[in-house]
Amino acid sequence: MSRPAPRTIDAYLTLLRECLRGEDPALIQDALYDAEEYLRAEVAAHSGKSEADVLELIASTYGAPEEVADAYRDTEVKVRAALAPPRPHSANSGALRRFFAVFGDVRAYTSLFFLLLALPTGILYFVLAVAGLSMSAGLAVLIVGVPFFLAFIGLTRVIALGEGRLIEATTGAGSHASGS
Amino acid sequence: MEDSHVRKFQKDLNAGLVALVLLAVLAASTEDLYGYEIAKRLQRAQDGEPLFKEGTIYPVLRALSANGLLTSRVVPSYSGPPRRYYRITDEGRQVLVQWRSAWRTTRDFVDRFTEESPR
Numbered sequence: 001m002s003r004p005a006p007r008t009i010d011a012y013l014t015l016l017r018e019c020l021r022g023e024d025p026a027l028i029q030d031a032l033y034d035a036e037e038y039l040r041a042e043v044a045a046h047s048g049k050s051e052a053d054v055l056e057l058i059a060s061t062y063g064a065p066e067e068v069a070d071a072y073r074d075t076e077v078k079v080r081a082a083l084a085p086p087r088p089h090s091a092n093s094g095a096l097r098r099f100f101a102v103f104g105d106v107r108a109y110t111s112l113f114f115l116l117l118a119l120p121t122g123i124l125y126f127v128l129a130v131a132g133l134s135m136s137a138g139l140a141v142l143i144v145g146v147p148f149f150l151a152f153i154g155l156t157r158v159i160a161l162g163e164g165r166l167i168e169a170t171t172g173a174g175s176h177a178s179g180s
Numbered sequence: 181m182e183d184s185h186v187r188k189f190q191k192d193l194n195a196g197l198v199a200l201v202l203l204a205v206l207a208a209s210t211e212d213l214y215g216y217e218i219a220k221r222l223q224r225a226q227d228g229e230p231l232f233k234e235g236t237i238y239p240v241l242r243a244l245s246a247n248g249l250l251t252s253r254v255v256p257s258y259s260g261p262p263r264r265y266y267r268i269t270d271e272g273r274q275v276l277v278q279w280r281s282a283w284r285t286t287r288d289f290v291d292r293f294t295e296e297s298p299r
Contacts, residue, residue, distance in 0.1 A: 031238075031239070034215060035238075036261045037216060037263060038234065038238070041216040061234050062234045072239045154258075161254060161256055161262060
């Protein structure tokens with residue numbers, strides 16, 4: 001409460017990150033991501049007002065960073081307890097068996113698959129990036145270069161998003177891979 | 181401090197009810213909704229002081245999604261970070277029916293004791 005209220009979206013996100021220090025990285029990422037979606041939408045919805053004016057009211061609508069951090073922490077604890085029963089960790093199994101346990105881990109194989117997939121997808125991304133950039137530069141002298149560059153940048157965002165989903169699905173990173 | 185008692189009580193009340201309201205909103209909606217849209221819908225339905233901060237619905241949405249009651253998909257947006265759209269699953273609809281009846285029972289029970297009957 002002693003801290004001054006954030007005046008910009010970035011300042012708010014920085015405060016929120018501070019409030020969540022020490023938590024699970026996936027939780028922090030979720031919280032920042034949600035807050036940014038809300039704050040940007042809120043600023044866009046009040047196009048007549050400045051960012052600072054909108055942020056001033058944020059504490060009473062979205063909630064102050066401390067409150068939001070608490071909400072994520074509480075929910076996370078509850079969901080963890082409900083969703084993830086502690087893994088049956090057979091303490092009596094020998095060190096040797098634990099050492100080789102990775103052979104039985106499904107996630108290890110999906111991760112391996114992801115690494116193998118990295119070459120073809122990497123080549124594809126690189127070719128797309130080089131072709132898109134050079135064509136944008138080349139066509140910039142003509143008018144078509146501008147919309148072409150726009151479309152190219154849009155495509156990279158879609159690809160980046162798709163790649164993120166792929167990583168989540170194959171390595172189990174991120175907290176939304178589960179669910180079904 | 182009287183105000184803090186009220187806030188604490190409201191927070192405890194909200195713990196399960198926000199999930200129920202979110203599930204009901206998504207069940208009633210014909211299209212997928214993202215967090216901000218849901219927050220604004222709830223805000224519009226309530227005059228005066230909001231019962232809960234809009235920031236608290238996001239973690240609940242994620243929790244419902246992790247429990248399989250909602251599904252979500254991410255759509256890139258040009259005006260900011262990608263938006264996560266939520267939709268209720270069949271399991272979510274079944275759960276909603278049970279939650280609704282649990283809520284009605286609880287509400288009637290609480291009303292019976294807390295309503296000030298005219299004497």
